Each structure stands twice: as structure tokens, then as C-alpha cells.
Amino acid sequence: MNGERKLRILVAKPGLDGHDRGARIIARAFRDAGFEVVYTGCHQTPEQIVSTAIQEDVDIIGLSILSGAHTYSFPRVMELLKENNAEDITVIGGGIFPLEDISKLKAIGIKEIFEPGAKIEDITDWVRQNVQPRRALAS
Amino acid sequence: MSHSPKKTYAMTIVDLILAGDLRATARLLRDIDDELPTARNILKKLYPHTGKAHVVGFTGSPGVGKSTLVDQLTTRYRQEGLTVGILAVDPTSPFSGGAILGDRIRMQRHFLDSGVFIRSLATRGHFGGLTRSTFDMINVLDAMGKDVILVETVGVGQDEVEIAHSAHTTVLVTVPGMGDEVQAIKAGIMEIGSIFVVNKADREGSRGTVRELRNLIELGLRHSEDASWLPPILETEGVKGRGIDELHLAIRRHKEYLFANDRGQLDEVLRKRARNQLIEALKDEALKTLLQRRQARGLSLDVLIRKIIAHESDPYSLVQEMLSEELQ
Numbered sequence: 017m018n019g020e021r022k023l024r025i026l027v028a029k030p031g032l033d034g035h036d037r038g039a040r041i042i043a044r045a046f047r048d049a050g051f052e053v054v055y056t057g058c059h060q061t062p063e064q065i066v067s068t069a070i071q072e073d074v075d076i077i078g079l080s081i082l083s084g085a086h087t088y089s090f091p092r093v094m095e096l097l098k099e100n101n102a103e104d105i106t107v108i109g110g111g112i113f114p115l116e117d118i119s120k121l122k123a124i125g126i127k128e129i130f131e132p133g134a135k136i137e138d139i140t141d142w143v144r145q146n147v148q149p150r151r152a153l154a155s
Numbered sequence: 156m157s158h159s160p161k162k163t164y165a166m167t168i169v170d171l172i173l174a175g176d177l178r179a180t181a182r183l184l185r186d187i188d189d190e191l192p193t194a195r196n197i198l199k200k201l202y203p204h205t206g207k208a209h210v211v212g213f214t215g216s217p218g219v220g221k222s223t224l225v226d227q228l229t230t231r232y233r234q235e236g237l238t239v240g241i242l243a244v245d246p247t248s249p250f251s252g253g254a255i256l257g258d259r260i261r262m263q264r265h266f267l268d269s270g271v272f273i274r275s276l277a278t279r280g281h282f283g284g285l286t287r288s289t290f291d292m293i294n295v296l297d298a299m300g301k302d303v304i305l306v307e308t309v310g311v312g313q314d315e316v317e318i319a320h321s322a323h324t325t326v327l328v329t330v331p332g333m334g335d336e337v338q339a340i341k342a343g344i345m346e347i348g349s350i351f352v353v354n355k356a357d358r359e360g361s362r363g364t365v366r367e368l369r370n371l372i373e374l375g376l377r378h379s380e381d382a383s384w385l386p387p388i389l390e391t392e393g394v395k396g397r398g399i400d401e402l403h404l405a406i407r408r409h410k411e412y413l414f415a416n417d418r419g420q421l422d423e424v425l426r427k428r429a430r431n432q433l434i435e436a437l438k439d440e441a442l443k444t445l446l447q448r449r450q451a452r453g454l455s456l457d458v459l460i461r462k463i464i465a466h467e468s469d470p471y472s473l474v475q476e477m478l479s480e481e482l483q
Contacts, residue, residue, distance in 0.1 A: 021189050022252075022279075047253035052277050057260040064266040068259065071273055073181035101178065152191045153168050153182050 021149035023051045024074040028065045029058045030081055030089035039080040042110060042139065046078075049140040062092035069097075069105055076106040076147045086113060086121065094125050106147050110134070169200045175299050177272070183295055184274055188288045190439075198291055204298040208240070209410050210306065212322030214284060214347075217310025219328045220354040222261040223393035224402070225305050229265055231403045232303050238270040240296030243307040244286055247277040254278075258307060272296060284308035284315030287439070290432050293321060319347035320431035323424055324409045326402070328352045329368075331360035345371060348386050350405045356390035356398065365390060383420070384412055445481055 027043045029036055036058050046053045054072045056064070069077050079090065090109060097103050109121060110130040118129050127146065130139055171179040186194035213221045222243065229239050243258035256275035265271040274292065281287045285308060296304050308318050319325050327348030351372070353364050368388050376382045387405045391398030413421045446456065459477075462468045 022277075024185070043255055047248055047255045048251045050252045052247075052254045052256060054256045054259065054275050056263065056266075057257075060263075064263065067266050068273075070177050071181055072256075072275060073178075073185040150182065150185070152186050152189075152193045153179070153197065154193065 023076070023143070023147065023149050024054065024072060025051050025143070026054045026056070026065070026069050026072060026074045026077045028056055028060045028068070028077060028079055030060050030062060030065060030079055030093070031083050031085040032059060033081070033083035033085075034058045035082050036080070038082070038110065042078060042080065042136070045136045045140055046143070049144070051143070062089050062096055065093055066096040066100060066102070070100055070102055073150070074105060075149050076108065076143060079107065079109045079111075081109065081111040084112075086111070087117065090121055090126055091124050104150070108142075110139070168197060172197075172201060172295065172299050173204060180272070180295060180299055181274070184288075184292050187291045187295070188276065188279075188286070190287075194291075198294065201295060201298040205294045206297065208293075208297040208301050208304045209324070210293055210297075210304045210322045211406055212306045212308065212318035212325045213328060214308040214311055214315070214318045214325065215328035215352075216333065219310075219330045219333075220391075220393040221307045221310075221328050222258045224326075224328060224352065224354065224391065224399075225258075225307050226262045226265070227393055227396055227399045228305065228403055228406070229262070229271060231399060233265075233268060233270055237302040238300065239265075239272075240299075240301035240304040241271065241273040241307070242276060242289060242292055242296070242304070243273065244276045244278060244284070244289070244309040246309050247279045249280070252279075272299075272301065278309055282315070283317035284311040285317050285321060287435070290321055290428075290435065316347045317431075320427050323413055324349045324406055326350045326352055326406070328354050329364065330355045331358045331364045333364070346375065349384065349409050350402070351386055351388040352391055352398075352402060353388065354391050354393050357392055361390055384409070445477065448481060449477070 025046055027039050027046065029039050039055070043053045043055045054068065054074060056068055065077065065079070077093070079093065081089065086109065093107060097105055097107070106127050107125065108128045108130065109126050112132060113121070113129060121129060128142055168179055168183070172183060183194060183197055187198070213225055215221055225241060225243070229241065232239050241262065243256070245254055245256045245258060247254045254277035256277060258275055259273060262273055265273065276286045276289065278286055285306070289306065293304055293306065306318065306322055308315065325347050327350070329352070331353060351368050353361055353368070365388050372386055372388070376385065389398055389401050389405060391402060413424060449456070459473050462473065463470055
């Protein structure tokens with residue numbers, strides 16, 4: 017009855033585009049998959065995203081982006097996670113990306129990229145299979 | 156070294172939290188929420204460091220503007236140089252066990268302020284407006300040195316009064332046109348407010364709502380033994396920041412009232428809080444211990460559940476049997 021970890025995930029939209037339909041749908045899908053989803057709305061800076069991820073102790077960050085600003089915001093999120101000793105948080109991305117950028121994003125540590133056409137179940141399944149909730153603090 | 160490395164590590168974690176370390180604190184809150192037994196040992200060590208923060212609860216129906224008011228007040232506290240901890244509760248889906256925690260949307264401007272720690276919580280099936288873990292989390296934020304702790308309940312209806320047993324000061328938020336007098340005189344929620352707020356006061360009917368609340372509060376006080384605090388009723392527009400200074404002042408006055416007077420109101424609040432915490436901890440532990448002992452003897456709950464379904468026994472007799480077996 018106790019001691020069971022619940023997966024916590026942050027769904028965030030970095031940058032200036034305000035099209036959050038996708039982010040909301042994915043947040044809802046994660047909820048329906050049984051995860052606790054922290055949703056912070058649009059126009060988040062990488063600094064805000066990383067600060068939220070740490071305070072909320074999430075296992076994974078899902079970044080939704082459509083504006084093309086991923087070449088700045090994704091590397092910056094990774095950099096800040098490293099600075100805060102929080103590289104153990106998995107980062108995935110969803111949105112529209114030029115093909116040649118995907119390998120670059122994976123090279124800096126983004127674990128998976130989901131493009132238009134990705135099935136919702138594939139995304140939630142990926143998270144279940146690839147993200148382990150964190151260990152407890154030693155007492 | 157004379158002591159085990161494990162022990163040293165535990166001391167380090169307590170030290171880290173007392174020093175305000177974000178990662179350690181965030182992880183401990185998670186461990187508490189997930190009911191990991193290790194969290195309890197850390198809580199024991201943190202407890203002596205609690206009791207300094209002013210805990211303020213915000214409750215009211217969904218959509219009345221609790222998060223926005225918490226956001227505005229946080230700005231005011233930060234201007235005063237006080238540090239703030241925020242616990243914001245949202246509902247868990249009873250179907251999937253998942254939750255969308257969206258209270259942070261209204262608090263974005265505080266994300267980069269190191270003097271503000273925000274944690275979103277899901278009810279996880281707990282009724283009463285808070286989570287099972289809220290009280291312990293208040294203690295952690297208190298121990299880490301937050302001056303003010305703002306607790307926002309899940310949008311509640313009529314009977315979720317748990318916040319009044321957890322906070323020093325309870326702010327009850329409503330909006331114009333929420334319901335007639337009959338709604339408001341139902342027992343429970345109306346009786347827990349130290350301060351009443353009519354938010355979105357630019358809407359039609361605000362004055363009427365204030366008048367109705369005043370009548371009800373005065374009627375209530377007439378029948379109350381202690382009428383030394385008259386709950387103020389404030390009109391606010393959270394989004395525009397109107398009325399926030401007054402709310403901020405009212406909360407401070409209530410704190411001063413609690414801490415300065417000699418008629419024992421603070422004692423009463425502290426007694427209620429401590430009692431609530433003790434009873435909750437006892438319930439949790441007793442249930443866990445009972446079930447673990449049964450399991451150790453190979454007795455599963457399923458057998459009993461099936462007995463109830465088959466009408467071979469009933470829940471009342473089974474509980475009595477279980478208790479008399481275990482308490483002998």
C-alpha cells in the first residue's frame with residue numbers, strides 16, 4: 017500500500033510561440049497514463065523550465081516547440097540541468113524539427129524526439145519503458 | 156570513522172535541507188508523497204527545527220482565483236524580504252491515478268526567485284482538500300527556513316475543512332454570484348475562514364455577496380463563545396492586483412492577533428494542528444502495521460473482501476475480529 021513511486025513529468029513550452037494545443041493533449045495523455053504532470057503553460061525560458069523541474073522533482077521533461085527556436089532552447093535546458101547537477105532528468109522533445117537537427121539534439125542528450133504523426137500511445141509507452149522513477153533519499 | 160557511513164549520509168541530508176538545498180528538499184517531498192518509510196526518519200530529525208513559519212491556507216471553489224491571489228501575495232511578501240513556500244494541490248484522476256498540476260501557470264514570475272519554493276501536489280485519492288502528505292511538507296518547508304507558507308487547497312465544495320487544521324490563518328475565497336444564502340449557511344466551510352475574500356469583485360453582485368457574508372458571519376459570532384476576532388471581508392481583483400495590499404494586511408493582523416493576545420487563541424490553533432497531525436500519523440501507522448502483520452501471517456485482505464461480497468460476513472464484524480485478534 018505504500019512506497020510506490022509515481023512518475024512525475026514536466027510538460028513545458030519554451031519560447032515565444034503560443035500554440036499549446038499539442039502540449040495540452042500530451043499533458044492529458046500522460047495524466048491518463050497515470051503520471052503526475054506539471055504543466056506550466058507557454059512562453060517558458062530554459063531557466064524557468066529547469067528551476068521548475070528541480071523544485072517539482074520530476075523524472076522527465078517533455079519540451080514542446082513549434083517555433084524553430086529548439087536550436088537555442090534545447091541545448092540551454094541541457095546546459096542548465098548539468099549546472100544544477102540534474103542531468104539524471106530525462107529530456108524528450110515534441111514538435112516540428114528539420115531532419116538534420118534531430119541527430120544534433122540527440123547528440124546533446126535529448127533522449128527522444130517525437131514529430132508530427134507520432135502516436136500518443138507510442139509516446140506514453142516510450143516514457144514507461146525508458147524512464148525509471150528516482151530512488152529514495154537514504155535516511 | 157566511529158559511526159556507519161549510512162548515518163553520516165542521513166545527517167548530511169538533514170543538514171542540506173536545513174541549509175535550503177533545493178534538490179534534497181524536492182526529493183524529500185517526493186519521498187513523503189510516495190510514503191517511503193525512509194522519509195519518516197528524516198522528518199523526525201527535521202521536526203525540532205519547525206514552528207517558525209506562518210502557515211496561511213487558501214480555500215474555495217475551483218476557479219475563484221486562489222492561485223492568482225497566492226501569486227500576488229507572494230510578490231508582496233518578497234517585497235518585504237520574506238521567503239515563501241507554496242504548496243498547491245490539484246485533483247488526481249480517480250480513473251487513471253494521474254493528474255495535471257496546473258497551479259504554477261499563474262505563478263510564473265516567481266520561478267527564478269530563489270526566495271520562493273513552489274511544489275504542486277496531487278490529491279491521490281485523499282479527501283478533505285489537501286493531500287495526505289501536506290502537513291509533513293509544511294514541516295519541511297518550515298524547517299528549511301521559509302518565513303511564510305502558502306497552502307492552496309484543491310478547489311473545494313462544502314465540507315473540505317482540513318486546511319483549518321493545518322494552517323494558522325485560513326483565507327476563504329469566493330466570487331460574486333456563487334450561490335444564495337442557503338448555500339452559505341450550510342455547516343462547514345463557512346465556519347473556517349479567518350478572512351473572507353470576494354475575488355473578481357468587478358463582477359456584478361460583488362457588494363451583495365459581501366453583505367450576505369457579513370450577515371452570516373455576524374450571526375455566527377453571536378452564537379460563538381469567542382468573538383474576539385471579527386473575520387474581515389475583502390473585495391479583490393486578483394488579476395489586476397486590486398485589494399491585495401488590504402489582504403496582505405489582514406493576514407498580518409490575524410497573525411498578530413494570534414501571536415499577541417493572551418486569551419489562548421494561538422494555543423487553540425496549535426492544539427488543533429498538533430492533534431490533527433498526531434491522529435493522521437496514528438491512522439496511517441496503525442493501518443500499515445495492521446495490514447503488514449496480517450500479511451506476515453499469510454492472511455490477505457482479498458479473502459475478507461470476498462467474504463463481504465459473498466455476504467458471508469460484513470465489514471463491521473470483520474473489522475472487530477481483526478482488531479481483537481491484533482490487540483490481544
